[in-house]
Amino acid sequence: MNYRHAYHAGNFADVVKHIILTRIVLYLQRKDQAFRVIDTHAGIGRYDLQGVEAGKTNEWQSGVGRLLDAKVDAKVADLIQPYLDIVRAENPDGEMRQYPGSPLIVRHLLRRQDRLSALELHPEDAELLSEIFEGDIQVRVTKLDGWLALGAHLPPKEKRGLILVDPPFEVAGEFDRIVEGLVRAHKRFSGGTFALWYPVKDRHEVRRFIAALHDTGIPKILRTELMIRGASAEPRLDGTGMIIVNPPFTLHDELRTVLPALSKILSAEQKAGFTLDWIRAEQDRT
Numbered sequence: 124m125n126y127r128h129a130y131h132a133g134n135f136a137d138v139v140k141h142i143i144l145t146r147i148v149l150y151l152q153r154k155d156q157a158f159r160v161i162d163t164h165a166g167i168g169r170y171d172l173q174g175v176e177a178g179k180t181n182e183w184q185s186g187v188g189r190l191l192d193a194k195v196d197a198k199v200a201d202l203i204q205p206y207l208d209i210v211r212a213e214n215p216d217g218e219m220r221q222y223p224g225s226p227l228i229v230r231h232l233l234r235r236q237d238r239l240s241a242l243e244l245h246p247e248d249a250e251l252l253s254e255i256f257e258g259d260i261q262v263r264v265t266k267l268d269g270w271l272a273l274g275a276h277l278p279p280k281e282k283r284g285l286i287l288v289d290p291p292f293e294v295a296g297e298f299d300r301i302v303e304g305l306v307r308a309h310k311r312f313s314g315g316t317f318a319l320w321y322p323v324k325d326r327h328e329v330r331r332f333i334a335a336l337h338d339t340g341i342p343k344i345l346r347t348e349l350m351i352r353g354a355s356a357e358p359r360l361d362g363t364g365m366i367i368v369n370p371p372f373t374l375h376d377e378l379r380t381v382l383p384a385l386s387k388i389l390s391a392e393q394k395a396g397f398t399l400d401w402i403r404a405e406q407d408r409t
């Protein structure tokens with residue numbers, strides 16, 4: 124387990140992933156009934172942007188850094204405001220020192236009745252995450268293989284919620300593991316919303332992944348990809364992808380509003396762009 128998210132926290136992929144995360148959780152808040160978020164690969168929760176790791180890449184500066192400085196129209200501003208409010212709340216003196224990871228972002232959005240289960244396998248990372256939420260009865264941090272949560276931990280007792288799957292993609296076979304995990308999880312919790320992150324590095328692998336998702340027969344699978352450049356000759360993170368199964372009915376339109384602006388702000392070159400489409404819509408069940 125060599126992957127360290129501290130090098131990448133707040134980069135373009137985090138920005139897109141975390142905006143989608145806030146939109147889904149805000150939708151869950153529309154009903155009083157409690158929900159649970161399960162974050163299977165949670166990370167350390169809070170990242171030091173002035174630390175050695177972030178300083179080596181400065182990726183956050185072309186991610187959240189650009190977004191904070193960007194001028195966007197009112198519709199886009201409304202949709203990204205909850206995310207930016209959380210980022211700003213973590214940096215109360217106005218200087219960007221910390222970036223909130225997914226469990227901390229979710230924590231900002233929990234009401235009293237809602238819960239977060241955060242899994243992290245790396246022992247030191249799990250320890251750091253536990254420290255953040257020590258004594259917090261709404262959050263349970265477990266040092267455990269996140270893939271296991273897609274079995275025994277489902278369905279959550281609230282019977283409503285979001286499963287975020289954000290693996291590091293440092294070992295081969297991660298795309299297959301996501302598809303296999305989704306099939307297993309969907310059998311146990313077919314009404315849940317699943318948000319599955321993936322890197323757009325190897326286009327051939329991504330095409331295989333999308334075909335495999337289609338072949339699961341699971342309905343209501345939305346795909347979004349945001350590219351910051353055209354395809355690189357050498358494998359490189361050219362884009363960020365997210366699959367959302369059972370998305371809130373509002374999400375497609377929200378992303379159609381937000382993605383053109385994000386693509387402009389976060390792009391590294393002219394060939395940037397985005398994709399937003401249904402891998403399977405509600406009606407085309409197999």
Ligand code: SAM
Binds near residue numbers: 124126242248270291
């Ligand atoms: N979701 C986090 C966020 O958005 O702030 C970032 C997570 S980072 C991309 C992936 C994390 O998964 C790393 O912290 C890594 O230690 C952890 N990890 C790797 N393999 C895991 C596993 N099998 N189960 C749980 N966590 C794992």
